[in-house]
Amino acid sequence: MKKKILLEFDLGLSPKYKKWAKEAAVQFVELFPEFKDSLSIQISKNKSFYTKEEIEKIIEKSLSNNPNIDPQEIKKHFILQPDGTYLHDDSVHAHILKSIDANGLVDLRKWLNEKSHGNRVVEKREPIVISVTPRLTTMGYGISNVVGPCISAGACESLMRGSEDEEAYFKEIIIHELGHTFNATHLERDNILDDKNLGTHCADQDCLMYLHAYLTERFNARKAQRKKNPFCSDCMASMRDYMQNVFDLDRKNVQENQVLHVNQGNDNQNSDPVVNDPSFKKAWREIFQPSAEKQKAEYKEDIKASEYRAEIKHTNGSVDKIVATGANNVSLSAKDKDGNAKMPNMQRFRDIVAYAQKQGSVIEFGDIKSAEFKARLLLACMEAKPAMQMVGAPELNDAFIQSIQDEKIKGLLQIMKNKNESQKDKPQTKSNQTRSSISMPRKDIGRNSR
Ligand SMILES: [Zn+2]
Ligand SMILES: [Zn+2]
Numbered sequence: 001m002k003k004k005i006l007l008e009f010d011l012g013l014s015p016k017y018k019k020w021a022k023e024a025a026v027q028f029v030e031l032f033p034e035f036k037d038s039l040s041i042q043i044s045k046n047k048s049f050y051t052k053e054e055i056e057k058i059i060e061k062s063l064s065n066n067p068n069i070d071p072q073e074i075k076k077h078f079i080l081q082p083d084g085t086y087l088h089d090d091s092v093h094a095h096i097l098k099s100i101d102a103n104g105l106v107d108l109r110k111w112l113n114e115k116s117h118g119n120r121v122v123e124k125r126e127p128i129v130i131s132v133t134p135r136l137t138t139m140g141y142g143i144s145n146v147v148g149p150c151i152s153a154g155a156c157e158s159l160m161r162g163s164e165d166e167e168a169y170f171k172e173i174i175i176h177e178l179g180h181t182f183n184a185t186h187l188e189r190d191n192i193l194d195d196k197n198l199g200t201h202c203a204d205q206d207c208l209m210y211l212h213a214y215l216t217e218r219f220n221a222r223k224a225q226r227k228k229n230p231f232c233s234d235c236m237a238s239m240r241d242y243m244q245n246v247f248d249l250d251r252k253n254v255q256e257n258q259v260l261h262v263n264q265g266n267d268n269q270n271s272d273p274v275v276n277d278p279s280f281k282k283a284w285r286e287i288f289q290p291s292a293e294k295q296k297a298e299y300k301e302d303i304k305a306s307e308y309r310a311e312i313k314h315t316n317g318s319v320d321k322i323v324a325t326g327a328n329n330v331s332l333s334a335k336d337k338d339g340n341a342k343m344p345n346m347q348r349f350r351d352i353v354a355y356a357q358k359q360g361s362v363i364e365f366g367d368i369k370s371a372e373f374k375a376r377l378l379l380a381c382m383e384a385k386p387a388m389q390m391v392g393a394p395e396l397n398d399a400f401i402q403s404i405q406d407e408k409i410k411g412l413l414q415i416m417k418n419k420n421e422s423q424k425d426k427p428q429t430k431s432n433q434t435r436s437s438i439s440m441p442r443k444d445i446g447r448n449s450r
Contacts, residue, residue, distance in 0.1 A: 001038065001248040004127035005029070005148075008044040008092045013134045017153040017170065018043075021132050024171035028178045031229055032240065033258070033360045038249040044129070048093035049085040050078060092131050106135045108143040108150055116147040124247055128181055130174065141214065142177040149177030169219060172208060175230060179209045183242035184235040189385075191234050207232035233287070233354040240357065241386045258328075259391060260356045261366040264373045265323055265333030266341075280327040281308040287355045288312065288322060291347060312348070320344045327359065329366075332373075343372050343406070349380035353388050362389035375404045375413060382416050396420070 005025055009018055022041065029039045050058075055078050059071045078086035079094070087094050092115075099110035115131060129148040136154040143150050151174055160166035179185070184202070185192050191203045193211045202209035205218065208230035212218055222230060229236070243249045285301065285308070292299035292312045302309040308324040317337025321344075324330040330352060334344035356363050363381055368374050374394050381388035382396075394400050396417050404410040 001124060001250060003039055003124075003247055003249060005039060005041045006044040006127045006129045007041070008046065008129050008131045010092050010096055010131070010133035010135065011048060013132055013153060016167075017132060017134070020167055020170050021130060021151070021153075021174055024174035025130060025178070027171065028175050031231070031236070032243065034251050035240075035243050035249045037252055038243075046091060047088065048091035049081070049087055051085060055086060092133070095131075096133055096135065100135075101138055103138075104135075105138045106133060106152060107138045108140050108152070111150045112143045112145060112147075115150060116145055122146045128178075130178070141173045144177040144180040146181060148181055149174065151177060165219070165223070168223065172219070172222075172230065173214070176208050176213055179231065179235060179239065182239040183246070184209050184231065184238050186238060189234060189238055191232075202232060202235055204232040204234065207235055209235045229358060233358050237354075237357055237385050244386050258359065258361040259364045260352070260359065260361040261329045261364045262352055262368070262377055263329070263331040263366040264368040264370060265321060265331035280324070283327065283359070284308040284322070284324050284330075284355065285310070287351050287358070288348075291351045291354075295345075295347060312345070314345065318342060318345070320348045322348065328361065330355075331367075343370075343376065346376055346380070346409070349376045350383070352377070353380045353384045356388060357384060362391055363393075365390065365392040365394075371400070371403050372406060372409070375400075375406075375409050379409060379412055379416065382420075 007018070007021055007025065009021075022043070025041045029036055029041065032039070055075065059074050062069050062074060063071070077089045079089055081087055087097075095114035096106055096111055098114050099107045101107055111131075111133075115129070126147075128146075130151065131148070132151045132153055134154045134157075135152060136158060137152045141152055141155045153170065156166070156170045156173060160169050163169075180199070185200045187194065187200055192200050193203050194200050195211055198211060201211035201213075204210060206221065206225065207213070208222065209232070210218060213222075231239070244251060288310055289299050289301075295312075296315065298313040300311045300313065307326075308322070310322045312320040312322070314320075318334060320332070320334045322330065322332055332344050332348055332352070334342050334348075336342045353363065363377070365374060365377065368377070371394070378390070378393055378396065381390050381393065396413065401410060401413050401417065404413065
């Protein structure tokens with residue numbers, strides 16, 4: 001399945017916003033290399049206003065396609081305006097007009113409701129429509145549901161006019177709202193904040209799906225970090241899951257350079273660094289450092305090493321050791337408090353999977369001797385949403401499960417195997433539920449949080 005992302009602009013929107021909106025949509029799609037070919041971005045050709053002659057042509061064309069069509073049915077959708085033109089009742093302009101309040105401001109909730117025709121079921125083939133208006137709103141910059149975002153460039157401009165950040169800010173609004181459309185922060189996942197007025201958001205302060213992501217402070221923090229991907233790994237995983245399992249988007253096999261080789265490290269690991277540019281270390285750090293903090297474990301990194309070299313010391317004295325010689329090669333090992341080799345903490349395997357998902361890679365089982373190690377990596381890959389693509393993984397059968405000594409890992413593998421078997425007979429669950437969220441202007445958020 002392929003999906004269109006249509007950009008639809010209200011009358012009077014300045015060309016710079018049209019350009020930025022399109023660039024933001026491209027930027028969003030680029031984050032998903034495996035689905036990139038299944039998501040096409042187009043500017044909508046649908047107009048708001050038509051002449052009588054144009055309507056006659058539309059009727060003529062429709063009749064040639066289907067002679068049973070009643071021309072009156074088509075005419076009904078065009079409303080005569082005082083200036084003699086006809087407004088199409090399903091155009092961005094018509095929807096906005098129905099949502100405007102006495103002060104001429106757009107009510108984003110009403111607009112989205114008009115555009116979505118209420119709470120109807122959305123078909124998989126339907127495009128996602130990003131609608132942008134230059135008008136100001138009663139509250140907020142944007143709102144979205146499965147049909148797509150409604151964005152007020154006017155609200156953004158009124159706050160950012162002339163600022164060098166205007167472009168980045170506007171693009172982030174679009175990308176955030178697309179995040180909602182692609183189900184980034186659904187209720188069933190971890191790490192979310194559910195707000196009565198603002199909807200469901202990410203609990204990660206550095207993530208663009210954070211509840212208060214539009215606050216100046218958060219915007220500046222993101223700007224300073226200059227991350228390639230503004231979303232956290234939880235949000236990325238949810239969106240990938242949605243693209244694959246709800247939209248059924250065709251998924252392209254990732255290329256060779258997007259394979260992450262995971263190896264079992266040994267005691268005196270001396271690997272030749274393959275990359276001279278140490279910038280790859282940042283992406284590893286961004287995964288392991290916060291993960292260690294979450295576990296209340298001590299994170300230590302050898303900054304001087306040319307490879308990424310980190311140790312995570314747990315309160316029980318055991319230490320996980322991570323060595324990555326580049327963006328696509330990592331080794332993992334661990335020692336207990338007495339310095340004896342042991343299996344790394346299960347969370348480290350999950351970290352590696354989170355890293356691979358962020359990079360859009362598949363995981364290859366590299367140089368791994370122990371079944372216990374393989375079992376943990378396999379488990380982390382299968383637990384991921386969507387499940388991680390694997391190369392060279394052991395088959396999850398009874399013999400493999402029986403060979404595992406660790407009872408907890410063994411139990412989890414058994415559960416995973418049972419789940420896989422029962423899922424084969426069940427149809428996939430589809431979600432037609434609409435989600436919406438209002439992203440309030442920063443001023444309002446400031447007032448509420450004080
Ligand atoms: Zn997030
Ligand atoms: Zn939001």
